Amino acid sequence: MTEPPLLIVVLAAGKGTRMKSALPKVLHPIAGMPMLGHVLALAGSVGASGVAVVIGPDMDNVRAEALKRHPGAEIYTQHNQIGTADAVLAARDAIAAHAGDVIVLYADTPLIETATIERLRSALSAGAGVVVLGFQAADPAGYGRLITAADGSLATIREDKDASPDERAVRLCNSGVLAFRVPDLASLLGRIGNANAKGEYYLTDAVEIARADGHRAMVVLCPEDEVLGVNARDQLATAEGIFQARRRRAAMQDGATLIAPETVWFSSDTRLGRDVVIEPNVFFGPGVVVEDDVRINANCHIEGATVRRGARVGPFARLRPGADLGPDVHIGNFVEVKNVTMGAGAKANHLAYLGDGEVGAKANIGAGTIFCNYDGFNKHRTEIGDGAFIGSNSSLVAPLKIGPGAYVGSGSVITKNVAADALALERSPQEEREGWAAKFRTMMARRKAKP
Ligand code: UD1
Ligand code: CA
Numbered sequence: 513m514t515e516p517p518l519l520i521v522v523l524a525a526g527k528g529t530r531m532k533s534a535l536p537k538v539l540h541p542i543a544g545m546p547m548l549g550h551v552l553a554l555a556g557s558v559g560a561s562g563v564a565v566v567i568g569p570d571m572d573n574v575r576a577e578a579l580k581r582h583p584g585a586e587i588y589t590q591h592n593q594i595g596t597a598d599a600v601l602a603a604r605d606a607i608a609a610h611a612g613d614v615i616v617l618y619a620d621t622p623l624i625e626t627a628t629i630e631r632l633r634s635a636l637s638a639g640a641g642v643v644v645l646g647f648q649a650a651d652p653a654g655y656g657r658l659i660t661a662a663d664g665s666l667a668t669i670r671e672d673k674d675a676s677p678d679e680r681a682v683r684l685c686n687s688g689v690l691a692f693r694v695p696d697l698a699s700l701l702g703r704i705g706n707a708n709a710k711g712e713y714y715l716t717d718a719v720e721i722a723r724a725d726g727h728r729a730m731v732v733l734c735p736e737d738e739v740l741g742v743n744a745r746d747q748l749a750t751a752e753g754i755f756q757a758r759r760r761r762a763a764m765q766d767g768a769t770l771i772a773p774e775t776v777w778f779s780s781d782t783r784l785g786r787d788v789v790i791e792p793n794v795f796f797g798p799g800v801v802v803e804d805d806v807r808i809n810a811n812c813h814i815e816g817a818t819v820r821r822g823a824r825v826g827p828f829a830r831l832r833p834g835a836d837l838g839p840d841v842h843i844g845n846f847v848e849v850k851n852v853t854m855g856a857g858a859k860a861n862h863l864a865y866l867g868d869g870e871v872g873a874k875a876n877i878g879a880g881t882i883f884c885n886y887d888g889f890n891k892h893r894t895e896i897g898d899g900a901f902i903g904s905n906s907s908l909v910a911p912l913k914i915g916p917g918a919y920v921g922s923g924s925v926i927t928k929n930v931a932a933d934a935l936a937l938e939r940s941p942q943e944e945r946e947g948w949a950a951k952f953r954t955m956m957a958r959r960k961a962k963p
Pocket of ligand 1: 523524525526527566590592593594595596597598599618619620654655656657669671685686687688713714715716741
């Protein structure tokens with residue numbers, strides 16, 4: 513059976529005062545991606561044919577983020593925050609132009625799973641006009657309560673402030689996610705009034721109005737974790753924890769070994785191959801791809817990097833954006849790599865900074881090597897050929913090219929290009945004074961012994 517087209521309306525107009533932040537609440541990240549991005553990704557994964565995002569006034573940064581994450585999104589502004597029904601109606605043009613199902617999501621509720629939205633759609637297909645995503649709340653205070661009818665359908669949603677003591681005892685709560693299959697939803701929502709404790713236009717009143725119109729209202733249940741709403745920073749941290757736990761489980765299900773899963777932090781877009789081993793305390797920022805058979809040793813910080821098949825990284829390595837490690841590359845302790853492509857089998861095993869350049873296959877970068885890539889104004893590139901050997905404690909002053917197979921003597925400051933297979937040495941000659949140390953010791957000991 514083909515389902516009707518789906519419009520998703522994302523409410524993001526709230527200021528989020530309890531975050532105490534200059535940044536609008538929905539731009540705060542979970543796993544490196546703004547909460548709004550998570551919700552728009554959900555809209556994408558359920559195959560919404562239209563997405564409308566309702567923002568508040570002066571939220572150009574929210575608008576920009578929405579368009580970045582979902583270029584086809586239509587953005588509407590709700591000028592005064594007078595209730596969730598009014599917020600949805602800010603997108604009335606999108607709703608009126610759309611023939612099909614409408615699902616309302618909150619941008620501050622970022623953990624809902626695709627399968628849950630599919631269950632809401634199935635309930636619509638089974639004949640419901642309105643479906644509410646509900647959950648059993650550990651503490652229902654503050655939530656709208658779902659009041660069911662004798663036939664198991666949903667009778668009404670009672671907001672906390674308007675509930676009687678009996679209704680308040682109900683633990684079945686509204687997550688805020690509502691799905692509609694009613695013709696002309698905009699005119700139904702237009703009939704919602706504000707005669708309630710808060711004087712707001714409650715979207716939840718749509719349930720009773722739809723029932724009066726002859727529609728059936730239903731509840732679909734999900735775990736409380738999934739519908740956690742973020743109002744303050746402690747909930748942001750809780751949501752992060754739930755997301756990370758899920759992501760770690762998924763990584764292991766997909767064939768990665770996490771020795772201490774609870775110490776590994778992923779971004780929402782981290783990609784891991786099979787038989788990847790990740791030791792404790794590894795952090796993945798956005799934009800990381802790790803291919804099969806890679807080992808990431810303990811205590812690494814990795815972002816914007818590609819780590820190809822069989823490579824080894826760490827312990828204590830830092831890979832920054834543009835690091836592209838070829839197959840079987842070894843990056844060891846206290847090595848930082850930024851914007852450098854490394855060919856197959858290249859090694860930098862200890863204490864180095866490789867920034868802006870290219871390292872050929874099988875090249876060996878000694879301990880303490882620095883790519884001096886910045887002159888205070890511009891960044892310059894260092895290119896090292898295949899099989900080159902850079903002796904320890906060398907400063908490579910870019911722009912610089914070191915030919916394939918060349919040697920750089922330890923401790924050199926290299927400022928000029930080095931030809932293939934040559935030796936470049938920049939070092940003052942060593943002097944040696946025979947017996948000097950022994951004489952010195954005797955002299956000093958005598959001096960110290962005198963009163
Ligand atoms: C709402 C529900 C409640 C549910 C709870 C779940 C209503 C009337 N109540 O209550 O049943 O249990 O969510 O968290 O819907 N928003 C706007 N414009 C507005 C008002 C709100 O965009 O004018 C947005 C907010 O930014 C937020 C969401 O809608 O993302 C919910 O609004 P909020 O005021 O937090 O609703 P609750 O009182 O928590
Ligand atoms: Ca809320």
